[in-house]
Amino acid sequence: MEALLSIVIGVLAACGVWLVLRPRTFQVLVGLSLLGYAVNLFIFAMGSLSTGAEPIVRPGVPANLLHYTDPLPQSLVLTAIVIGFATTALFLVVLLALRGLAGTDHVDGKEDDP
Amino acid sequence: MTVWAEHAMPHLVAVPVLLPLLTAAAMLLLGGKRRSQAVLGGVSCIGGLLVGMALLRWVDASGATGAVAVYLPGNWSVPFGIVLAADRLSALMLVVTAILAVAAVTFAAARWDRAGVHFHTLFQIQLMGLNGAFLTADLFNLFVFFEVTLAASYGLLLHGSGPRRARAGLHYIAMNLLASSFFLVGVAMLYGVTGTLNMADMARKLPSIPAEDVGLLHAGASILGIAFLIKAAAWPLNFWLTRAYAAAGAPVAALFAVLTKVGVYSLLRIWTLMLRPQDKLDTPFAGEVLTLVGLATLALSAVGILTAQQPRRLAAFCIVISAGTLLAATGFSSAALLGGALYYLVASTLAAGALFLVAELIERSREAHDRLETLRDDEADFAPTYVVADVPRSPEQVEDEAPVGRVIAGPMAFLGLCFAGCALLVAGLPPMPGFLAKFAMLDPLMQLSGAVPATAWTMLVLLIVSGLLSTLAFSRAGVRFFWAPSGRPLPRLRIIETAPIAGLLLLMVALTVFAEPVLRFSRSAASSLLDPAPYIQAIMSAVPKSR
Numbered sequence: 001m002e003a004l005l006s007i008v009i010g011v012l013a014a015c016g017v018w019l020v021l022r023p024r025t026f027q028v029l030v031g032l033s034l035l036g037y038a039v040n041l042f043i044f045a046m047g048s049l050s051t052g053a054e055p056i057v058r059p060g061v062p063a064n065l066l067h068y069t070d071p072l073p074q075s076l077v078l079t080a081i082v083i084g085f086a087t088t089a090l091f092l093v094v095l096l097a098l099r100g101l102a103g104t105d106h107v108d109g110k111e112d113d114p
Numbered sequence: 115m116t117v118w119a120e121h122a123m124p125h126l127v128a129v130p131v132l133l134p135l136l137t138a139a140a141m142l143l144l145g146g147k148r149r150s151q152a153v154l155g156g157v158s159c160i161g162g163l164l165v166g167m168a169l170l171r172w173v174d175a176s177g178a179t180g181a182v183a184v185y186l187p188g189n190w191s192v193p194f195g196i197v198l199a200a201d202r203l204s205a206l207m208l209v210v211t212a213i214l215a216v217a218a219v220t221f222a223a224a225r226w227d228r229a230g231v232h233f234h235t236l237f238q239i240q241l242m243g244l245n246g247a248f249l250t251a252d253l254f255n256l257f258v259f260f261e262v263t264l265a266a267s268y269g270l271l272l273h274g275s276g277p278r279r280a281r282a283g284l285h286y287i288a289m290n291l292l293a294s295s296f297f298l299v300g301v302a303m304l305y306g307v308t309g310t311l312n313m314a315d316m317a318r319k320l321p322s323i324p325a326e327d328v329g330l331l332h333a334g335a336s337i338l339g340i341a342f343l344i345k346a347a348a349w350p351l352n353f354w355l356t357r358a359y360a361a362a363g364a365p366v367a368a369l370f371a372v373l374t375k376v377g378v379y380s381l382l383r384i385w386t387l388m389l390r391p392q393d394k395l396d397t398p399f400a401g402e403v404l405t406l407v408g409l410a411t412l413a414l415s416a417v418g419i420l421t422a423q424q425p426r427r428l429a430a431f432c433i434v435i436s437a438g439t440l441l442a443a444t445g446f447s448s449a450a451l452l453g454g455a456l457y458y459l460v461a462s463t464l465a466a467g468a469l470f471l472v473a474e475l476i477e478r479s480r481e482a483h484d485r486l487e488t489l490r491d492d493e494a495d496f497a498p499t500y501v502v503a504d505v506p507r508s509p510e511q512v513e514d515e516a517p518v519g520r521v522i523a524g525p526m527a528f529l530g531l532c533f534a535g536c537a538l539l540v541a542g543l544p545p546m547p548g549f550l551a552k553f554a555m556l557d558p559l560m561q562l563s564g565a566v567p568a569t570a571w572t573m574l575v576l577l578i579v580s581g582l583l584s585t586l587a588f589s590r591a592g593v594r595f596f597w598a599p600s601g602r603p604l605p606r607l608r609i610i611e612t613a614p615i616a617g618l619l620l621l622m623v624a625l626t627v628f629a630e631p632v633l634r635f636s637r638s639a640a641s642s643l644l645d646p647a648p649y650i651q652a653i654m655s656a657v658p659k660s661r
Contacts, residue, residue: 020292025284032291039295039302046306073305076254080298083261087294090268091287098284101277107288109281 303334346377408442
């Protein structure tokens with residue numbers, strides 16, 4: 001599972017970086033979202049990966065990450081998702097505003113000189 | 115009285131966060147009544163200033179080097195709940211922010227708050243984020259407050275609209291979203307290694323980290339550092355800054371002068387708390403990297419300021435110069451140098467804020483005359499100083515849009531005097547505190563130069579040369595704005611717009627006159643930063659109140 005998750009994070013991050021470097025605003029937006037997904041999965045992975053483990057301590061079972069899953073990264077991811085979603089929405093608004101004001105979807109507000 | 119104060123004081127730590135938040139909420143309830151929003155915002159900013167000063171006095175009066183006021187907002191015991199902590203540096207940053215906020219909100223009340231909607235609400239939310247970032251003792255909470263600050267700053271940067279602002283805003287948002295990703299990755303790695311997010315707890319746990327995790331820790335700390343360096347406008351991550359700050363409206367840009375200092379503050383906090391003291395984890399190169407990055411920022415921005423044609427761009431470069439100086443000084447880890455640097459932080463932040471406000475008035479007077487002339491390419495790149503969105507308005511609103519306040523006499527003399535004052539400040543010439551600040555940094559550098567000769571000498575030279583280059587840039591700009599033009603109509607300056615500038619500059623003079631107590635304070639702030647054990651102790655020993 002570790003290998004699969006690392007590959008997923010890597011692919012998402014690579015796609016995100018490539019798109020962020022593109023000249024169209026919408027591509028940048030999608031790139032930033034993909035990077036956000038990669039980061040969220042990364043935070044998730046930092047709390048140690050486990051399937052079917054629960055975050056609530058039961059009596060008689062030693063309280064370590066071998067028997068439980070760490071609840072904190074999950075709450076961090078939740079916060080990060082909410083914040084990332086809000087800022088991406090804000091970016092979308094500015095993107096539309098720039099499209100309307102400049103008449104082009106180039107990130108610099110004007111096309112490259114041919 | 116003293117008993118009452120003893121009981122009330124711990125709760126005062128939460129007030130700088132709660133006051134702007136509640137003010138912003140109240141403003142939304144007020145609806146579109148701009149006048150009452152402005153009054154409410156002004157009162158709230160002054161209240162924030164008083165609270166900041168009370169905290170400063172309290173932290174300073176308790177004597178010991180590591181005096182810290184700790185507050186547990188959720189009443190949970192320490193490594194589990196969120197902690198707010200105010201030490202000398204936090205209190206100092208709170209006061210600087212509040213002073214700029216009072217000036218900016220007064221300036222905005224004249225006309226800027228009418229260039230778009232929700233100016234005062236966004237302004238208060240930005241203040242909440244800034245104050246929270248300065249007070250929090252929790253790494254993830256720092257991220258949240260960063261995002262609050264940034265979300266409000268996106269709105270404020272776009273305040274007044276126009277294609278230039280939209281373009282600068284787009285770049286600014288993209289840059290900061292990337293920085294936030296770095297921030298999250300760094301925080302996650304540090305959490306993965308140490309298992310805690312409380313900065314004091316993390317610092318305490320670092321020595322017991324197994325050797326195989328140290329590399330991961332260094333990687334996490336470096337990624338976190340990159341996020342902070344982007345926000346602190348360090349070269350080569352600062353190309354977004356001048357355009358964004360020059361496009362922002364004057365009161366917004368004045369408050370943004372503190373925004374880069376949040377990055378510097380966070381670096382300073384994490385650097386001194388976690389990375390410096392542990393022998394085992396000592397990152398031998400990190401201090402030098404910080405110094406070199408700072409020196410590169412300083413050198414390139416000192417050259418950059420020569421290219422600035424607009425007063426606003428001049429002010430933006432002053433912010434980069436100040437960030438570079440502070441970063442370079444941080445890397446040396448010397449208490450005397452850091453003390454001087456903190457004094458410089460106060461002086462340079464307030465100076466940049468004042469300069470943005472002066473720049474707006476200068477440009478407005480130029481624009482009234484030059485509008486018909488063909489603007490050069492460089493100038494055409496600029497957002498107009500003040501635009502009201504072209505929407506149908508009710509008669510009441512039109513009346514509301516007349517600028518507020520009386521007109522002052524001798525506007526050009528006032529502008530010239532203020533511009534010269536800012537120039538003296540930034541260039542570090544007496545009698546302004548910029549001179550004392552540079553002196554307070556140069557003196558320890560000379561004594562330090564035995565140990566690390568090359569970087570210390572470079573910094574010494576760069577500090578003086580950057581002063582010279584900014585003098586050049588300012589005198590050229592001054593000649594261009596004040597002497598060269600003739601037959602230009604006199605600008606009409608209102609008291610409400612000139613008072614904040616005059617107030618900031620008078621405060622600067624006071625900072626020179628009372629340099630000794632301020633320097634004593636900043637030096638003890640620096641020495642308590644470099645000896646973090648009492649800070650860690652104070653946070654870890656905080657106990658929840660029993661009911």
